[in-house]
Amino acid sequence: MRIKMNRKLSTFKPSEKGIVTRILGTGEARRRLMDVGVNRGCPVEVIRVAPMGDPIEISIGTMRLSLRRSEAELIVVAPEKNLPGHRKADAPPVIALAGNPNCGKTATFNQLCGANQRVGNWPGVTVERVEGTLTNSSLNARIIDLPGIYSLTPYSEDEMISRRFLLGENPDLIVNVVDSTNLERSLCLTLQLMELEIPMILAMNLQDEAEKEGITIDFNGLSKLLGIPVIPCVATGPRGIENLRRAIDRNFSEVSTDKPGCKVIYSRNLERILTEISEMMGRDQEISHKINPRWLAVKLLEGDDHVFRLLHERTIWLTLEPVIHRAQNEVMGFYDGESETYVADERLSFIRGCIRECVKTRKRHPSDTGRYSTSDALDNFLLHRFVGLPIFIAVLATVFGLTFTIGQFPSHWLELFFEWLKTLASLHISSPMAQSVVVDGVLSGVGGVVVFLPNILILFICLSFLEDCGYMSRITFLLDSFMHRIGLHGRSFLPMIMGFGCSVPALLSCRTLKNRGDRLTTMLVIPLMSCGARFPVYILLASIFFGTMSGWKAAALTMGVYLFGVLLALIMAFIFKKSLFSGLSEPFVMELPPYRFPTLRSVLMTGLHSCVMYLKKAGTVILGAAIVMWFLLNFPNQPHLNGEMSPEIAQNRIESSYAGMLGKFMEPAIRPLGFDWRIGLSLISGLAAKEVVVSTMGVIYASGSDSPESLRETLARRKDFTPLTALTMMIFVLIYIPCLSTVAVFHREAGQFRWTALLLTYTTLLAWIISFGCYRTGLLLGM
Numbered sequence: 048m049r050i051k052m053n054r055k056l057s058t059f060k061p062s063e064k065g066i067v068t069r070i071l072g073t074g075e076a077r078r079r080l081m082d083v084g085v086n087r088g089c090p091v092e093v094i095r096v097a098p099m100g101d102p103i104e105i106s107i108g109t110m111r112l113s114l115r116r117s118e119a120e121l122i123v124v125a126p127e128k129n130l131p132g133h134r135k136a137d138a139p140p141v142i143a144l145a146g147n148p149n150c151g152k153t154a155t156f157n158q159l160c161g162a163n164q165r166v167g168n169w170p171g172v173t174v175e176r177v178e179g180t181l182t183n184s185s186l187n188a189r190i191i192d193l194p195g196i197y198s199l200t201p202y203s204e205d206e207m208i209s210r211r212f213l214l215g216e217n218p219d220l221i222v223n224v225v226d227s228t229n230l231e232r233s234l235c236l237t238l239q240l241m242e243l244e245i246p247m248i249l250a251m252n253l254q255d256e257a258e259k260e261g262i263t264i265d266f267n268g269l270s271k272l273l274g275i276p277v278i279p280c281v282a283t284g285p286r287g288i289e290n291l292r293r294a295i296d297r298n299f300s301e302v303s304t305d306k307p308g309c310k311v312i313y314s315r316n317l318e319r320i321l322t323e324i325s326e327m328m329g330r331d332q333e334i335s336h337k338i339n340p341r342w343l344a345v346k347l348l349e350g351d352d353h354v355f356r357l358l359h360e361r362t363i364w365l366t367l368e369p370v371i372h373r374a375q376n377e378v379m380g381f382y383d384g385e386s387e388t389y390v391a392d393e394r395l396s397f398i399r400g401c402i403r404e405c406v407k408t409r410k411r412h413p414s415d416t417g418r419y420s421t422s423d424a425l426d427n428f429l430l431h432r433f434v435g436l437p438i439f440i441a442v443l444a445t446v447f448g449l450t451f452t453i454g455q456f457p458s459h460w461l462e463l464f465f466e467w468l469k470t471l472a473s474l475h476i477s478s479p480m481a482q483s484v485v486v487d488g489v490l491s492g493v494g495g496v497v498v499f500l501p502n503i504l505i506l507f508i509c510l511s512f513l514e515d516c517g518y519m520s521r522i523t524f525l526l527d528s529f530m531h532r533i534g535l536h537g538r539s540f541l542p543m544i545m546g547f548g549c550s551v552p553a554l555l556s557c558r559t560l561k562n563r564g565d566r567l568t569t570m571l572v573i574p575l576m577s578c579g580a581r582f583p584v585y586i587l588l589a590s591i592f593f594g595t596m597s598g599w600k601a602a603a604l605t606m607g608v609y610l611f612g613v614l615l616a617l618i619m620a621f622i623f624k625k626s627l628f629s630g631l632s633e634p635f636v637m638e639l640p641p642y643r644f645p646t647l648r649s650v651l652m653t654g655l656h657s658c659v660m661y662l663k664k665a666g667t668v669i670l671g672a673a674i675v676m677w678f679l680l681n682f683p684n685q686p687h688l689n690g691e692m693s694p695e696i697a698q699n700r701i702e703s704s705y706a707g708m709l710g711k712f713m714e715p716a717i718r719p720l721g722f723d724w725r726i727g728l729s730l731i732s733g734l735a736a737k738e739v740v741v742s743t744m745g746v747i748y749a750s751g752s753d754s755p756e757s758l759r760e761t762l763a764r765r766k767d768f769t770p771l772t773a774l775t776m777m778i779f780v781l782i783y784i785p786c787l788s789t790v791a792v793f794h795r796e797a798g799q800f801r802w803t804a805l806l807l808t809y810t811t812l813l814a815w816i817i818s819f820g821c822y823r824t825g826l827l828l829g830m
């Protein structure tokens with residue numbers, strides 16, 4: 048938990064000083080404090096505390112005041128030691144970066160933080176949390192990149208996470224990134240953030256696109272209307288970023304009474320209703336000190352279920368409930384609609400007034416080319432009813448072709464490097480046991496996985512490019528009709544596409560699906576999408592038995608496995624939806640962002656982040672699994688089989704080991720699939736992580752071998768490992784039980800053990816049945 052920069056005056060000890068930053072609460076107490084001179088920017092010092100602990104004496108300028116601690120709770124103060132020149136290194140200010148999806152928020156975050164980023168999880172959930180440190184600034188401020196949201200009324204889990212952070216952790220500053228070309232929509236979130244009365248800066252992103260469309264914005268005028276700093280910028284380049292950084296510095300360095308405050312002012316009727324509700328909310332000092340009463344009043348009028356549940360158990364609810372019902376009925380009396388719609392219309396009226404005052408749009412000549420004309424031209428081609436789907440398939444084929452053709456060279460270099468390391472270790476490690484651990488365990492296991500790092504990098508860079516340029520959402524548009532016919536929501540395809548990268552974030556992204564049936568159905572079939580962890584298995588087997596690494600034959604086979612996984616996922620989704628989750632799906636409303644060419648930096652950072660995660664797994668999970676597998680393959684130790692061994696003796700030693708015993712025990716279950724105990728043992732190890740399948744094969748097939756040859760060479764010369772066996776294994780790896788981390792996240796998201804049991808059962812049975820059919824059909828065809 049971080050130490051907050053600002054504290055309530057009630058927590059100060061005698062002689063502690065600071066500057067007043069906020070006055071909380073509402074009604075008489077707040078007005079009285081302001082009347083006697085307690086205002087934002089005033090210096091304050093605690094002089095003494097009464098013998099019984101209450102009240103306290105404070106100094107405001109030249110005036111002395113006596114306050115109870117309950118009134119001091121309303122005064123938020125920046126301690127003197129946290130002011131410029133006194134800031135502690137371990138108490139940096141916290142900045143929340145908020146905005147709509149597709150507004151350039153992440154690009155802004157990358158510009159502000161550079162490489163000073165850390166990735167973790169939000170407390171209580173497994174959604175990725177990205178934070179960084181503000182660069183080129185003396186503040187050392189932490190910046191939290193909140194999930195992209197449209198509203199603070201939680202419709203999805205992302206919106207709930209953002210709201211929980213803003214209300215619970217009370218950031219020192221909000222930087223709201225908005226799309227300058229779509230202010231009417233973007234400012235809806237801005238007003239909701241302003242209602243929290245947290246210091247705020249408006250970053251007007253995409254200024255270059257706004258200028259191309261003939262949009263001119265009076266930033267100073269908009270700043271005066273909103274009462275917050277407004278900074279134009281272009282997050283894909285340096286334009287405006289330094290101004291934004293300086294505005295952040297000024298927010299913490301300049302403390303004065305003439306700073307503009309938030310000025311969200313609605314019509315007279317709504318203001319009267321909000322004032323009545325917020326003043327009544329102020330009577331509950333505990334809740335009103337934590338959350339702005341005016342914001343609570345707005346949410347009560349909007350019918351926010353979470354706010355209703357928060358207040359329902361409190362004593363104030365008995366007097367508050369009739370006031371809310373009366374206000375809602377009053378709204379229906381002078382407005383043709385519900386209070387929720389009334390508040391939305393009031394916000395929209397305020398926004399449109401700001402736009403009329405501050406935004407001028409030049410009429411475009413028909414010959415002008417801008418964002419929408421370019422996007423429309425691309426959509427006319429990419430979303431064509433006849434060629435749209437073939438183009439999508441061609442795009443996937445190109446991705447896999449590039450992954451194979453470009454990745455072959457660095458992958459081969461890494462392979463040679465690890466062979467050199469094996470030879471070096473064999474020559475310089477005298478102890479046979481230590482040599483075996485390093486060569487047969489660590490280098491064969493970890494090296495067998497790391498050699499595919501270039502292919503993983505290329506795959507994730509391609510997927511990141513497709514997502515950032517806006518094409519991924521078009522795929523959802525293309526497939527919604529088909530998805531709807533099988534009972535799924537069109538939005539379900541985005542998590543399924545994300546499953547090509549990793550199943551864990553794909554499962555987490557299902558939170559955007561509000562309907563529980565849609566969400567569970569999508570979660571159940573995501574493991575059938577070939578994640579990046581399975582990719583090394585496909586590359587290994589396809590390049591050996593179905594063409595070289597540079598051959599398009601291997602790429603076509605790999606793409607075929609991916610598409611087969613998609614087809615299987617759709618079939619299973621249809622079965623689950625019709626049998627377990629029958630009912631209506633949620634409405635299909637999804638933004639189609641304009642096409643934008645992503646920056647090289649953002650695409651590379653995404654790819655490098657994936658590589659770092661891959662290497663971390665190689666250095667932890669895979670390394671541990673390789674050492675464990677080496678132990679199982681070499682113990683119990685049989686001295687009479689040590690030393691120089693023929694291939695037959697080496698085979699006998701492996702079969703007599705713990706691993707051999709385990710493999711032989713399970714072999715009858717997998718023999719009908721064409722698998723022997725070695726393959727079975729590799730598949731079991733893949734439950735930890737699918738990359739471990741390759742590392743385990745590297746350890747198993749390296750044991751007893753005197754030459755430091757690569758796993759590819761070993762498998763290529765084995766007569767018992769045929770192309771049909773390789774194809775069947777690829778199908779089995781595609782379908783069978785996902786890795787333990789995926790199962791754990793699935794269980795957490797599903798919430799009930801029965802759904803986890805269903806996932807484990809159906810993937811195991813389906814993998815066996817389809818692999819059996821594949822192998823037997825291949826035998827009949829003479830493969």
